[in-house]
Amino acid sequence: MSTSVLVNDTVRIKVKFVDVNQATGAQIPVTPVAVVVSIKKSDETLLINESITTSGRISDSEYYYDFTPTEPDTYKVTFVGSLSTGTSITVNQQLYVSTSLDEYKPSVILKTDEIVTFAPDVDPIYLDPEELRPYFPEASLIEIGESIHYYSLEVKQLYSLRDDATAADLNFTALEYIKAATACDLSRTYSYGGDDDVSVQLGDLTVTTRNLPRAEITRGNATTWCQIAAALRKEMLAGKTGPKGILPKGLPTESMGTSGKNIDPETGKVYYLSDRELYGPGKKILPKEDPMPKRGIRSYD
Numbered sequence: 001m002s003t004s005v006l007v008n009d010t011v012r013i014k015v016k017f018v019d020v021n022q023a024t025g026a027q028i029p030v031t032p033v034a035v036v037v038s039i040k041k042s043d044e045t046l047l048i049n050e051s052i053t054t055s056g057r058i059s060d061s062e063y064y065y066d067f068t069p070t071e072p073d074t075y076k077v078t079f080v081g082s083l084s085t086g087t088s089i090t091v092n093q094q095l096y097v098s099t100s101l102d103e104y105k106p107s108v109i110l111k112t113d114e115i116v117t118f119a120p121d122v123d124p125i126y127l128d129p130e131e132l133r134p135y136f137p138e139a140s141l142i143e144i145g146e147s148i149h150y151y152s153l154e155v156k157q158l159y160s161l162r163d164d165a166t167a168a169d170l171n172f173t174a175l176e177y178i179k180a181a182t183a184c185d186l187s188r189t190y191s192y193g194g195d196d197d198v199s200v201q202l203g204d205l206t207v208t209t210r211n212l213p214r215a216e217i218t219r220g221n222a223t224t225w226c227q228i229a230a231a232l233r234k235e236m237l238a239g240k241t242g243p244k245g246i247l248p249k250g251l252p253t254e255s256m257g258t259s260g261k262n263i264d265p266e267t268g269k270v271y272y273l274s275d276r277e278l279y280g281p282g283k284k285i286l287p288k289e290d291p292m293p294k295r296g297i298r299s300y301d
Contacts, residue, residue: 040076
């Protein structure tokens with residue numbers, strides 16, 4: 001932290017002692033048993049080295065010290081908080097004191113304007129945006145990440161994944177689909193890998209590659225990011241469906257129960273009577289009389 005004040009102005013310097021949770025990375029306020037503040041000039045001359053009493057206590061983890069500089073300079077302020085465990089936490093601050101004529105500035109400053117862009121909450125994101133950065137160097141990581149997030153949501157809904165699912169829970173086809181679909185979106189903007197007609201001419205030799213329409217796109221004949229994404233998406237959808245039971249429509253017209261079966265006394269198997277055995281010799285059966293086609297053979301033939 002750096003603060004700029006004028007000579008003979010009283011400035012209140014505040015400090016807060018925190019620790020970091022190694023598991024979550026979150027900051028945790030800590031309560032020191034003793035706090036010492038020291039203030040030095042730029043030439044390392046020690047001006048103040050005092051213990052902060054309860055009067056300088058804001059909360060269990062926050063303290064302050066009122067300092068009135070008398071000379072323009074760059075002051076180094078150090079707070080040391082001693083913990084009950086025997087360890088200590090050190091917090092350093094810089095205080096720039098100026099006059100109406102002389103102004104002290106930090107020695108390290110930002111020489112040019114820098115734009116810092118913060119991404120929204122993109123969760124889930126099953127692919128590292130750095131993997132697509134070499135293909136689309138002009139695209140920002142935020143733009144790539146937002147597109148990956150969109151297709152990660154599609155895969156999450158398709159496979160009904162949990163909220164805590166990671167890329168390790170996805171199969172190869174799903175990960176490649178997210179990559180290809182994201183590259184398809186980016187290729188529409190940056191025109192990499194999405195040309196339908198590419199022509200190269202060398203003297204009298206002309207080589208033209210055309211992306212002709214196909215009846216069915218697969219991994220074998222896909223030539224662009226969008227076609228690869230379409231083929232992979234079709235594979236994912238096919239893996240989510242299964243065959244349904246096939247039921248005859250309107251057939252059979254006769255009962256298929258156990259009664260009325262013909263059992264061969266020698267083998268004990270069910271066999272089917274032929275038309276001659278069922279209706280007698282010389283009887284011609286019309287198709288309309290028996291809609292169920294007969295095989296004309298026994299089960300053991």
